[in-house]
Amino acid sequence: MQELGKEQDTMAKMEVKTSLLDNMIGVGDMVLLEPLNEETFINNLKKRFDHNEIYHSAVQRHLKRVQLGTSAFSSKGIDDPYVLLARQGRVTYIGSVVISVNPYRSLPIYSPEKVEDYRNRNFYELSPHIFALSDEAYRSLRDQDKDQCILITGESGAGKTEASKLVMSYVAAVCGKGAEVNQVKEQLLQSNPVLEAFGNAKTVRNDNSSRFGKYMDIEFDFKGDPLGGVISNYLLEKSRVVKQPRGERNFHVFYQLLSGASEELLSKLKLERDFSRYNYLSLDSAKVNGVDDAANFRTVRNAMQIVGFMDHEAESVLEVVAAVLKLGNIEFKPESRVNGLDESKIKDKNELKEICELTGIDQSVLERAFSFRTVEAKQEKVSTTLNVAQAYYARDALAKNLYSRLFSWLVNRINESIKAQTKVRKKVMGVLDIYGFEIFEDNSFEQFIINYCNEKLQQIFIELTLKEEQEEYIREDIEWTHIDYFNNAIICDLIENNTNGILAMLDEECLRPGTVTDETFLEKLNQVCATHQHFESRMSKCSRFLNDTSLPHSCFRIQHYAGKVLYQVEGFVDKNNDLLYRDLSQAMWKASHALIKSLFPEGNPAKINLKRPPTAGSQFKASVATLMKNLQTKNPNYIRCIKPNDKKAAHIFTEALVCHQIRYLGLLENVRVRRAGYAFRQAYEPCLERYKMLCKQTWPHWKGPARAGVEVLFNELEIPVEEYSFGRSKIFIRNPRTLFKLEDLRKQRLEDLATLIQKIYRGWKCRTHFLLMKKSQIVIAAWYRRYAQQKRYQQIKSSALVIQSYIRGWKARKILRELKHQKRCKEAATTIAAYWHGTQARRELRRLKEEARNKHAIAVIWAYWLGSKARRELKRLKEEARRKHAVAVIWAYWLGLKVRREYRKFFRANAGKKIYEFTLQRICKKYRDQFTDQKKLIYEEKLEASELFKDKKALYPSSVGQPFQGAYLEINKNPKYKKLKDAIEEKIIIAEVVNKINRANGKSTSRIFLLTNNNLLLADQKSGQIKSEVPLVDVTKVSMSSQNDGFFAVHLKEGSEAASKGDFLFSSDHLIEMATKLYRTTLSQTKQKLNIEISDEFLVQFRQDKVCVKFIQGNQKNGSVPTCKRKNNRLLEVAVP
């Protein structure tokens, strides 16, 4: 508790440091004003206003308090219905109030630094500001999950719209960040310029007066990040489109468009820059001081883009605006008809044509809609012509409808862009900025509606602050002195009562059959409302006003909470009916302009609805009722705006004006109730639930009634008794500071509790972890020890085995040595004896041998003789036996051969034949496949040679091993034979040096023997000169001996040119090859087989002589070389060694 006391002390010190009391001008919080009366209140406002302090709050408690005894509490048990109601959770926090005085100039109090100053600070810590209120509302929404609404009230020009923008920008600045969130924020903020351009206008009271009511719900997620928003709009003052009071302007967008649009855009929209061209724009105040319409136009276009308008959408919107402007320029002239009826006619159709081009409406359709009015009733259709006045009425009604529907479409379109994309639960902050209470020279239906709306807002303020609060104190048995205030419920009732309220009367009049005019409506009011205290009319039954000249006959006056307003009754009926001729809505529906078409769905002939649409008044009443209901479900926060002067000027503080506002806003009463009352109340259960952790007895569970628990809690915390009171079902806390302290203590305690939970959890986690580690360690250690012991045991075991085996081996060897020694010792005598016996035996043997040798000599000789005889006999017998055996063996072989041949025959004839053939073929194929073409050729030649010479010529076997090379002489490479080579064009088959035998003497000379495909050539070996050339067709035969020599004769065809000298006789080392090649070449070229004669004697033709070449067996004199000799005319002898 001491700690708590210290904590409170330090907090108090901090507060002192940052208190709003520091450097304060006047009194920032009106609750602290002493004495509190109208005069001091206004003086305080003025003093602060003069020092640029424009904000004031009504939150703090007065320092001197009335002590409230707890004895006032009397328990009635929980069956009390009120206790039950409170339990169900209506916890009321009397919302903060900020009083704002319009400075009419910019003050340096909205900078980002200021935002930081107010961020997350308690409401009472800093000087009053819209930021402080916004921060509190935002934090309450974020941290306590309570939907908020910020109600901004005050008369026209008091600064409501500015305040609402400040609230939004503050919330945007302090809430979450991130690309997506920033986009949402930006879109929410940028919806303002768009709506202001289309819904605001300059009035005599305010240069930027909101001509529509706006309520915006900003939606947040559980973290407090904005998700999106929803805007509701309330009744746009559309009469302004066609007519503006003196000194006022039409809606900003018209002027912005004409000033800011490029020439290109203007010509596209068929507009001219000159304001004076347009009847709908008032000229006397077209320019507003300090307002740059052109720059604003760019801002609006940019804002539209940010909000998400497509380019074509923005263009469509401007087209509609242009069409409205141009509608005002259509003028009518009267035209009399034969039947006496007045008819109107369009003066200049050019404008109409351009409108139709812009909107895609058929000109004749629109023209007809301005001239006729068709009334449909059941199946009947009646068309009547319009006179000039009616035509103008129709034109203006169309312009007003077009513009107001465009405005509603804009709001819906913005909503579509800014709506929250998720379906998560949302928290909502509503900001209400509605048109302020206004009194003009001429007040019409619009002012009546606007002022009614303000009455309702005042009513809700009174309900929630003055009435409800005071009533609650009484209900809860809290000691209370009633504070008087003016309750405007009576005025609301005058307007909205369903049976005799003004709006109900107006509706009744509008729906009544027969002639209905504004005058009949006024008459009705005069009858029904005459006795009402707040209704004044000259013609009413109430004689009070009979002589009141300030009250014209065509008017009625209402005493509003904020003052008396005189309403011109003219136009009430029409405006309430809000009639647009069906012909016009149908013409609009026929437009090819998609946006315009969508604005007039009732123009669709397929959807004709004969029922009257609800009147403007009843629609507005219903939407205001919904709004009020909505506001009541949220935590209210108030910004009460005060206008310091009527001149829209800075530094001027008109006391009378301010005094009037303070009075009707009920500010003084409000402050009084706050001074005497309690800032915060909450049912006991939720209160105990929220703060029970601050006290040991109530934490974690309190067994007993909640109220007793709260009592214990507050005693424990030593909260001064004057700071709170016990109601029947709720605890009332007087000072917000106490509540904030409680909250701070709770926050601190929650942190401690979190730390405790964290501590225990961490301890538990660490211990569990430790135990797990310990268990694991034991398991690992056990396993490791077992493993280590096992390993050691095995090592010891194997060592023991080694040692054992060594010892055993050593022991065994020792025994073995011993045994061997013993054995050798034992055997020594025997050995010696054996040696001795051996010597003796050998000596005896030698003697016996000598004796036997002598004795045996004869026997031996005899035996030898017998032996040789026997052997000779044996040899003969053996020879005989071998011969016999040989015969038998040959016989057996012959038999075996016969059997095998039989078997083979049998095998081939039967199954084996196939296998045999197949195998043979395979072997052959395998062998063939290995052959290259070249090798094949060689084998073919070798085969040919074998067929020609095998077993015929003795030289053949020696040629088998020689490879046939053909070109032995490489004439291509030898330059000596270049000429020879050039002379031969064909492929050379044989090039070899041979010996040519001289026909005359048998001597030989060397010649180059060349065989080509077609010829046989002989050339000189030295010069390479061709000596003879024989075509192969002329070669008839080749002759050679059967012996081992290389001579051969080439016989030529008789009578051929080559045969003139006779046949050739050659000798060559490669006879077999040459003869074979010659044979093959001749065969392939001439297709004739060359005759090869092998004979040891043959005839050759030498010139005219036929000479016999004879081969004889020669002597060895000449070595192994055969010699040749011409013996005589008829014989040539070749000696072959």
Ligand SMILES: Nc1ncnc2c1ncn2[C@@H]1O[C@H](COP(=O)(O)OP(=O)(O)OP(=O)(O)O)[C@@H](O)[C@H]1O
């Ligand atoms: N806080 C402020 N600081 C500076 N100027 C302000 C401030 N509040 C208001 N003004 C000035 O007062 C003018 C009127 O304010 P605003 O438009 O907010 O009034 P309003 O209450 O919304 O009026 P209406 O009911 O006609 O819409 C603003 O255009 C601005 O010039």
Ligand SMILES: [Mg+2]
């Ligand atoms: Mg405004």
